[in-house]
Amino acid sequence: MEQRPFGEGIVDDQPAFGTNSFAENPEPRVPCVLILDVSSSMAGDPIKQLNDGLICYKDELTADSLASKRVEVSVVTFGSEVNTVVDYTTSEGFFPPKLEANGLTYMGQAVNQAIDSLEARKQEYKNAGISYYRPWIFLITDGAPNDSNWEQAAQRAVEGDKAKSFSMYCVGVEGADFETLAKFCVLEPLKLQGLRFRDLFLWLSSSQQSVSRSTPGDEVPLENPTVGDGWATASV
Template identity: 30%
Template structure:
């Protein structure tokens, strides 16, 4: 019998504006996230991780992989380019339908997945983004957490997807480190409370502002 997994999807903006320090900070933050999760026995037992990047292309840089087998690739950005968040969300909904095992009469399926979105701008593909919103809501994520990073991000658009939107004022390594540390806490809370009626998210750190 296969273990029940907690599938966690990370959707990361790699548009041109993320070049330089921001994407370097994201890479550092991802490695810290992985190290932190691996220290938690609940997470190690249940979490599988998938990383999707979006700029003018949507790329699955890490297919859904059990935590103990994850090798993180180096996330890179093009010189310039749009932010196809809508296309990324459609792609993730396709992956949820494909990856997440449903319960059957003989076997319990996976836990409801979690989705984390990080973007420093607004969707360039507005129509695709609007069309993705009902699909994302229908995918029955246990939690959707969106991070609006930096001064050009638009938290109000992310609020169309989820009521849990946080903002980062600075796109440096300490800001992203705080965000990914919080992601780790949220995933750990999710892996510890799977099967419980609801999932209580930890309060964000000082650098991460909850958008009300």
């Protein structure tokens, strides 16, 4: 798995605090958007395990004194509707939603909404003089997109990743269309082992803790989740 030099994505602006929240917490930010499939095929144990994984993710971020100040989480869900159910917040304000599965798979619209929100958030950082690391987008699905704009969204995701505007990760649950999912990311999409959402979010939190402790220009090695008893396997 390619090791991302997240640290080189940090902005070197000096803090000039423009909002109360940034004034109270001027730490550089690691923004992360979780794009989560809540279509009807996720009903039952998959959505339950996903919900449990989100709770674990919050707990792990909160337990790390630096990551709790630096990692900002946003959650975008998609079924027949696309909703931002958690806007950018550090772990203190992150209350994992109880997701319910229903509807179709409007993945393209969700990816566009996530990228739009990241661009807006980065502008808010710049306006407030807050430095930030290269953002993460984490897409999790068990299906294939069935909205009309998904190919444009996939191209936008790949171009943004190549331009280092963000790092795009795609994870497929059993039943996912990996050939289509691969169109959304530069790196090969990963296949979740069973329903190991908890292990996935433990890895995500641990990786972001490492990034949050790095300094500008550092290359941060990430543990390969396909090695040993990792939570993922290669999709091909």
